[in-house]
Amino acid sequence: MTPAETTARPRVEGDREQEILDTALEVLAEVGYDRLTMDAVATRAKASKATLYRRWTNKLTLVIDALVAQKAAPEPPDTGSLRGDLAAAYCGFGGLTDRHTVSRFTSVLTAISRDPEFAAAYRTQVLGPKVAQSIAIFERARDRGELRDDVDISLIAPALPGIVLHRFLMLGEPPSPDLIDRVIDQIILPAAVAAS
């Protein structure tokens, strides 16, 4: 390795980076974004503060990176139908049955409501890609000729996660593939699909 390569090598790589990001999410779930500190994450992850600060400028960057890394599901497949595409994309929602995910989600919601900088970064970097993916599913359905002409994709696309998330947070009902299927069949498809 040449001196140039040595200095250019990132100080936090692959698995170690993911460990630190996972730790950041643990701390986020436990104390909330407001009380999260880089120090606390460094200590929990058994990393030096210098290491963290070199890689992530501040806690906003660290936490947003951690949340972005979480969402990294592969592009959902083109199953040939809106119903199939939605089921394939959202079955991963089942991960929300984990108690830690509850706390983390609530910490995110609290941070969004109390910290405008976090809200902006979260909506752009974490939610943005998810929303785009959802819209793409409906646009693909439109291209197949499945949708009614008057469908407002921006209104219907967030409805499935909205309904499921609301039942989860407010009613305490964990998402399940069965619930997701029922919402797709009984609410989303009737709203979106052209009568055949």
Next chain:
Amino acid sequence: MTPAETTARPRVEGDREQEILDTALEVLAEVGYDRLTMDAVATRAKASKATLYRRWTNKLTLVIDALVAQKAAPEPPDTGSLRGDLAAAYCGFGGLTDRHTVSRFTSVLTAISRDPEFAAAYRTQVLGPKVAQSIAIFERARDRGELRDDVDISLIAPALPGIVLHRFLMLGEPPSPDLIDRVIDQIILPAAVAAS
């Protein structure tokens, strides 16, 4: 007034009770349920701790009472149609455009996820009546013959507030009568109403 009447008179009446309840919601929005104390509410409301403790055993009772008092909208009218009934019931949602209501809502969600006792009391005493009211609207529609035979009311009834609340919390879009109308027309009615 006889001695019996004097001792039987409640120590916190009408407007004063509502002032204290409003103060409890302010404190809830500011510091969250976990950090809310009866002392803090008493101080802010310029009431004595004794007064509060005599009327509300603990902070759970105080906060739940405050939230129950908030929801006290009159029975929504029977407008003669599902569409009209839903619009009449949910237009009050517009109250959520207030910044304090955002913080309070988030404090409630945080408390639900972190405090099982609060969650149980909230779901029974605050959410329960709201859910019942929503279900009653759909059952009335069923009685009018408006609904498709296969409608699962328990699935469709929370969908409208779920979609609107999700857009509000996650996308930062304040509820508006226009949004509520669009969700009713484009999502709820297609899912629920029998083809004519």
